Amino acid sequence: MPKTIRATITVEVPYSNELMNYGDKLDKQLRAVIDNTKFLNCKLVAGEHTDNTMPIIRGNTDETKL
Numbered sequence: 001m002p003k004t005i006r007a008t009i010t011v012e013v014p015y016s017n018e019l020m021n022y023g024d025k026l027d028k029q030l031r032a033v034i035d036n037t038k039f040l041n042c043k044l045v046a047g048e049h050t051d052n053t054m055p056i057i058r059g060n061t062d063e064t065k066l
Contacts, residue, residue, distance in 0.1 A: 003046065005045075006045045008042055009034075009042045013033060
């Protein structure tokens with residue numbers, strides 16, 4: 001497995017049954033929180049990650065190049 005950088009963020013939103021029951025609404029709320037922050041604080045880990053205990057969103061290398 002190639003070396004990657006894994007960034008982990010924690011996003012908190014007020015509790016709502018609606019957000020818990022409808023993933024699309026939760027997704028929209030989480031994206032709004034992320035979009036409205038000036039700087040993303042995150043935990044960084046670099047290396048060859050073999051554990052898959054959490055869902056991973058992978059960036060397409062062609063689209064994510066700076």
